[in-house]
Amino acid sequence: xxxxxxxxxxxxxxxxxxxxxxxxxxxxxxxxxxxxxxxxxxxxxxxxxxxxxxxxxxxxxxxxxxxxxxxxxxxxxxxxxxxxxxxxxxxxxxxxxxxxxxxxxxxxxxxxxxxxxxxxxxxxxxxxxxxxxxxxxxxxxxxxxxxxxxxxxxxxxxxxxxxxxxxxxxxxxxxxxxxxxxxxxxxxxxxxxxxxxxxxxxxxxxxxxxxxxxxxxxxxxxxxxxxxxxxxxxxxxxxxxxxxxxxxxxxxxxxxxxxxxxxxxxxxxxxxxxxxxxxxxxxxxxxxxxxxxxxxxxxxxxxxxxxxxxxxxxxxxxxxxxxxxxxxxxxxxxxxxxxxxxxxxxxxxxxxxxxxxxxxxxxxxxxxxxxxxxxxxxxxxxxxxxxxxxxxxxxxxxxxxxxxxxxxxxxxxxxxxxxxxx
Amino acid sequence: xxxxxxxxxxxxxxxxxxxxxxxxxxxxxxxxxxxxxxxxxxxxxxxxxxxxxxxxxxxxxxxxxxxxxxxxxxxxxxxxxxxxxxxxxxxxxxxxxxxxxxxxxxxxxxxxxxxxxxxxxxxxxxxxxxxxxxxxxxxxxxxxxxxxxxxxxxxxxxxxxxxxxxxxxxxxxxxxxxxxxxxxxxxxxxxxxxxxxxxxxxxxxxxxxxxxxxxxxxxxxxxxxxxxxxxxxxxx
Numbered sequence: 001x002x003x004x005x006x007x008x009x010x011x012x013x014x015x016x017x018x019x020x021x022x023x024x025x026x027x028x029x030x031x032x033x034x035x036x037x038x039x040x041x042x043x044x045x046x047x048x049x050x051x052x053x054x055x056x057x058x059x060x061x062x063x064x065x066x067x068x069x070x071x072x073x074x075x076x077x078x079x080x081x082x083x084x085x086x087x088x089x090x091x092x093x094x095x096x097x098x099x100x101x102x103x104x105x106x107x108x109x110x111x112x113x114x115x116x117x118x119x120x121x122x123x124x125x126x127x128x129x130x131x132x133x134x135x136x137x138x139x140x141x142x143x144x145x146x147x148x149x150x151x152x153x154x155x156x157x158x159x160x161x162x163x164x165x166x167x168x169x170x171x172x173x174x175x176x177x178x179x180x181x182x183x184x185x186x187x188x189x190x191x192x193x194x195x196x197x198x199x200x201x202x203x204x205x206x207x208x209x210x211x212x213x214x215x216x217x218x219x220x221x222x223x224x225x226x227x228x229x230x231x232x233x234x235x236x237x238x239x240x241x242x243x244x245x246x247x248x249x250x251x252x253x254x255x256x257x258x259x260x261x262x263x264x265x266x267x268x269x270x271x272x273x274x275x276x277x278x279x280x281x282x283x284x285x286x287x288x289x290x291x292x293x294x295x296x297x298x299x300x301x302x303x304x305x306x307x308x309x310x311x312x313x314x315x316x317x318x319x320x321x322x323x324x325x326x327x328x329x330x331x332x333x334x335x336x337x338x339x340x341x342x343x344x345x346x347x348x349x350x351x352x353x354x355x356x357x358x359x360x361x362x363x364x365x366x367x368x369x370x371x372x373x374x375x376x377x378x379x380x381x382x383x384x385x386x387x388x389x390x391x392x393x394x395x396x397x398x399x400x401x402x403x404x405x406x407x408x409x410x411x412x413x414x415x416x417x418x419x420x421x422x
Numbered sequence: 423x424x425x426x427x428x429x430x431x432x433x434x435x436x437x438x439x440x441x442x443x444x445x446x447x448x449x450x451x452x453x454x455x456x457x458x459x460x461x462x463x464x465x466x467x468x469x470x471x472x473x474x475x476x477x478x479x480x481x482x483x484x485x486x487x488x489x490x491x492x493x494x495x496x497x498x499x500x501x502x503x504x505x506x507x508x509x510x511x512x513x514x515x516x517x518x519x520x521x522x523x524x525x526x527x528x529x530x531x532x533x534x535x536x537x538x539x540x541x542x543x544x545x546x547x548x549x550x551x552x553x554x555x556x557x558x559x560x561x562x563x564x565x566x567x568x569x570x571x572x573x574x575x576x577x578x579x580x581x582x583x584x585x586x587x588x589x590x591x592x593x594x595x596x597x598x599x600x601x602x603x604x605x606x607x608x609x610x611x612x613x614x615x616x617x618x619x620x621x622x623x624x625x626x627x628x629x630x631x632x633x634x635x636x637x638x639x640x641x642x643x644x645x646x647x648x649x650x651x652x653x654x655x656x657x658x
Contacts (some may be wrong), residue, residue: 193558
């Protein structure tokens, strides 16, 4: 009989659970080693859960280049003036001090899958028994004609939070009266499906106060987007006439930009703009490609364990992986990290492994105290992570419910960030 | 009687009350579904460049409101379902494929129904591929379903007492005319017993959308529904 990929993946949980006796000793010496690349919602959560639940039996190293990590979720609220930038910045001290995670602030620049080592930009290499990749996204070259990463100061993406968020916010605030803000929205699939539209809401919120005659244009390669009815209702209620969404049916998929001239050409028609937020098409963080575990733009994984379909010693989490139905969100990455942490502990220490279950909720803020949400539950099948059930806020909800939804999102932010960083 | 033998059991399987949180299954096998769809394909198109034929295009059907195309002429029955807020989710699509007129009285879809749950699942798995992915639009329809463990086909085998039905019918006849006239509220006399029972259970389980009927059917016992079916079925 031939063992194909599906048989392997379908049985791997059972194998992990039944081999509870033998402890796999790591890299030939001492405790088994797990290396995690990327300290966001996937990686930080995985590092913390493996360290916490293995009670020191597994040696966990987290590689993350930034010392202060700014969450992409809630960075739109910073842009709208609802949060300080410092309130979405997080450090890794607790992961090191309270959980014993070895935090390395460096770039991973190579992965040798045969030797099972990770090379660091600063020199040296780290051996692993299991590697967890949670590098987030990078942009597809040439996705928006006229734009590349060298133009990101003139036309920011602000889709990795931090200095880009600060730059875009400053540009919006110094727009001339009656000026034009343009967003070039990304094609599917991309990080945070409602994110661009929450951002437009937040930009409109700022402009309504400071620059009420300003205009917002969205050039969108899609004919539909997440929470579309909710956003469009909210834009009508709060920002009537300010926002012009140009979807694929109206040429929004035919866009080029000129960062020097500050022009955007949509379906052949050139427009002079004052601020241009270009969010290009996305792909898995480049380290996945360097590791040779991508298929197209993303790294395919089994939903049962988040193991790469190409290398069973590597798990891929969050935005970078192709897993099935879950949206690319921080909530999803955090949810997937717990499944991966359980599978990794099961494989390395023989701890018990339960069937994978996932969930996600995305809150978005449309204007002050006007919050909406969409959520779903997911489970692993052999083919993919499949959506089982879900809900979405309804149009026409009363103000009290919308305020409660917003307040719920603030509670969630506090919850998930302590789940990630301790 | 001609087509309902297997339908009752399948309907109960579909609408059976309790769902256990013990796992999921795929809706069905989309490859086999593509073959089965050839029957549907006589009237419906799906995929790139699909257009309306005898029936409307089925692209994006999952989670779509009933009867949305302005360029398609729907039956009164389907339009009524739309007014009542029906949405094509998995449950409704499955019920409709099972027996179109048990879900929508007066539908133009001339199709006896697909009694095998597996066949329906396979066709729906095939059609699901032509609707939004939850990865891109999180609120898109599920692509798998919870495993259903509570099934009791006995319910629909109950023989109703027409005298008891006549007594109960007074609540119905406030709105539905006993002589079968239609003035905006559908006639309910002369139905096959099974059709009536299926329809009432569909309201009771909130599969059929109308809120007043959901409320009224919701407090009827299985025996009472059977009794009403026997009574109204005998009227002409």
